[in-house]
Every structure is written in structure tokens, then in C-alpha cells.
Amino acid sequence: MGAAGGYLDYDETAGEAMVREIWEELGLNIPHLQSQYPFQGALDQPYYVGSRPLRLQNVSLRFPLMFFLENMTQLPPLKPQVAVDEVAETRWYELGEAINMQLAFNHNGIMKHCLESYYKDIWSPDFPAS
DSSP: OOOOOOOOOTTOOHHHHHHHHHHHHHOOOHHHHHHHSOEEEOSSSOSEEEOSSTTOSOOEEEOOEEEOOTTOSSOOOOOOOSOTTTOOOOOOOOHHHHTTSOOGGGHHHHHHHHHHHTTTTTOOTTSSOO
């Protein structure tokens, strides 16, 4: 599960911005993954919209997108497309490990919230084991 974020460009939708940010910060091509693997989620509407603290100019939009890659022998490579100093590290983690880590910008809490609210019918805290 990636934890990329950024700002909306003038001429793009929020879903397009999400795809672009994941490409820039993680080097993952979301449209390619969608064409190759089963997934659940949506790019047309975020499942969460909020601002913390309230009423700031910055608004958080969260898009649920879960790919099922269980038959892969190797995960897609992570190759950020931004300046070297913009992304400190990219690597894959087991989901159970990632949601229990202390990540910047509360990304572990955001992942937990998505799993517990949007994916509650297909995910339980016992799977995968951490």
C-alpha cells in the first residue's frame, strides 16, 4: 500500500492527481496495474474528504485502491520519478507491518482507517498477521 501525497494541478481531476502523485513519488503506473491485476476501489470519488485542523486551505482526499497481486513472484519495482531529495525511501512492506509502523503524516493511521471503513468487508485486523 503506497503512501504518496501532493497537490492538485490546475488542469486535472483529483483522481488524475492521485495517479500522477503515485507515479512521481513511487514510480507505480496505476493504469497499467489496473489493466493487469484484479483490484477494488475507485479513482472517480474519494472515500474520505477532510481538513485538519478544520477549515484550512489544504484538503485531504483519500482514494481506496487495493490490488491483488498474490500470484506475482516479484512486486512491481518502486522507481520514484522526482528529485532524489524529495523521496527519502521507497520499499514494499507486508501490510500488517506497515499499518503498525510510525509513518510520516499519520499514513499508518490513514491506511488503518481505509481498511476499517472502506475495506471492512474484505479485511480484518487478523489478516494479514503482523
